[in-house]
Amino acid sequence: MATRCRSSGFIEIKVDFAGSISRPAIDHTVRSDDFSAGGHIWSVEFHLTGDTTGNGVYFSLSLQLVNESKSKSVKAITDAFLLGRGGTPSSSHGKRWVHVYPTPDGSPSSRNYLKFVKRSVLESGYYVTDGYITFMVGVIVLGVGDSPIPVPSSDIADHLGHLLDHADSSNDVTFSVGLKTFGAHRAVLAARSPVFKAQLFGSMADAEMRCITLHGIRPETFRILLRFIYTDALTAGDDCDGDEMQSSSDIDLFQDLLAAADMYQLDRLKLMCARKLWGCVSVETVAKILGCAELYNCSELKSECLDFFLLEKNFKIAVLTHGWFQLMQSFPSVIDEIRARVPQT
Template sequence: MGSPSMETASMCTAEKVTVSRCSSHKEKGTHIFEIAGYSLKKGMGVDKFVRSATFTVGGYDWSIRFYPDGTGESTEECIAITLELMSSNAAVRAFLDFGIAKHGSGLLSTSFKQKTKAFTSRTSSTRQLSLFIVRSSFEAKPVTYLQNDLLMIKCAMTIIKDSQVSESTVGSEIEVPPSDISEHLGKLLEAKEEADVTFTVGGETFEAHKIVLAMRSPVFKAQLFGPMKETRMRCVTIEDLQPAVFRALLHFIYTDSLPDLDHLEGDDNCEMIRHLLVAADRYAIDRLKMIYQTIHGKNLNVENVATTLPLADQQNCDKLKNICIGFLASSDKMGDVVATQGYANVKRSCPSVLINDLEKRRRSRGA
């Protein structure tokens, strides 16, 4: 895209210096291409594809192609997805997050990393980016990637727009890199450097830093710096919490990011999310609690609404509770909900929740 940007200065008067500045700006956009009936697309043949609608990011037109049986460049075990620049006579530089998204969270799989790519529409080889993905790597995890036979391809783009020249006084702005504090804190947790407290959870031990825990959780702050006995102890025992849950909780406390649960499938994944929601409420980590309320809400269905409602009530998740009640109020499958084993179990264990919310909705609909 031309020679590197340069700065030149010239003396206009004895009192003032001006700079001719070459600057750039960014535009961002995200497109999700949903492949409904994924299993029915298989068998189309090599180099056969379905194309997304054309979408615009940064003033340029793009589209995504999905090859269910791969291309001539891939192996038989792979699918292929291709991002294509559709605008004619264009040269673009873009930062990309491109790949298969997870159901529920909408996040990209950790298998797909950010790439920098220069696109030009003048030749076919430079106006597109292709990824080849081993089919078994995501088909083995249908709950995560293929719920209801739906595959989601996601492309998040940052377009670096053409440079513009402007004049200003000396003191040019220097581009500041993005924050990497969470990365450093994550390494601090891993290395255990200067750790000053040890937790025993279900027979496993975890070393951590009191000040970090207190900064992120008012409950830990009270335990570790308040008048409670833990302030005088270097080792704290935590009951009623699984080691895997506490490990995931520490990961979020230090990095402010969700732990990778790709290794868990189906009921195990749902159960871990439930435990983390309980832990987030227990330690008053409101952001984590809100994130998992959102995940529960997006994955609500007839089979799990009867168990999610009392969980929301017990953990003071008002937003999730309202989503459950709204689901029941708008659902035409109240009879199906009542027939589930989850409904029967919860009715025995906490009938007040269901009497006040679930069955009231049922009666109002004449079920």
């Protein structure tokens, strides 16, 4: 029985052990059915071989690349192991190796693994069921999808970022935010945000306006939001990871961005901001960040903050912060959630 996916394939093989040990000749070979892995056809051969050192008789195994590869070579990982009674994989009688088919010196496209398992082990009976021993062999082909014709990585974000940076000649909408203006392209904004689509192409008055004034958002926040829309990248906070972003300005920036992402239904940006804010969480900041998560419907960030809050050592300090009192005033339902989950003493 064989199964496969794009880069790997597995085959389960039953060998007539009783018949094999009655003919312990070196040339006695059992060959599996062909199976597919990584776009290639393979087969497995089992041999009953005598060991000239006098250590006994062994079953050996080889993996054969049946079809010729269009590329120069195929590199594959092979896993082979015995199955015990009930189909339990053996932890002591299994082998793994990596091999290139064919070898650089032009030798046959197979790899023998001598002394795979000693015959005396099989004669113990644990691995024999109804006269048969069962092997499982898996093949993982490395580099599946590689091609002699290289394809460069996508650079659409670079192109759209360039378009944003040089929007003066091609933009068809301008946003006035505070004392700054930002040029943009209606089609790009509409493709990325359903809110912008309704605003710029729907029945709203903004659809006819060349310059739109935005309120309730800071210029720096809108600049980062706009660049995310064009490049799918969050440029703010690139210079530091979560453990280093502890300042109030860091938290304020990402709270503003999370609010803007929620407003324009940019779910990926929203979660990216949530991750940044989670990196800012401490006993001093958790209440403030929890309030932001509740206000802007970020359930993932809220859940993490609640779990952090409920650690006893954190709770005792967090309830003394200014953020806790703000949380009590603005989100009493969150306070109720916390109290319901705090163990009663």
